[in-house]
Amino acid sequence: MIEHLEDIWELPDNGVWEVRGGRRQFTFSKLMAWVALDRSVRDAERFKLEAPLERWRQVRDRIHDAICKCGFDRRRNTFTQSFGSGELDASLLLMRLLAAR
16 A cells, blocks of 8 residues: 555645545645655564665655645745645644654
8 A cells, every 4th residue: 555655645636625626735635645654664663564664764755845845834834725725724733643753
């Protein structure tokens, strides 16, 4: 599943809400992709599982960078619903909990 995620995380999606206007780069979707990779890396390290850890770390870090660069409104100091939008999204209130290490 992680290999599939590596291939699709950059694609626009429909998000968790029924939003009009088609597929977008939803920040929460990117966050969840980051969580999946972060936890996979953590579990592989903890349980000494064979995995392409360096590649997973690189993808995880690219997702993090994309979220910070494209999903954050510096003027308002907040994450946004989708990359480049000014809309807010309640799902991002979970960001602090999900990104805690």
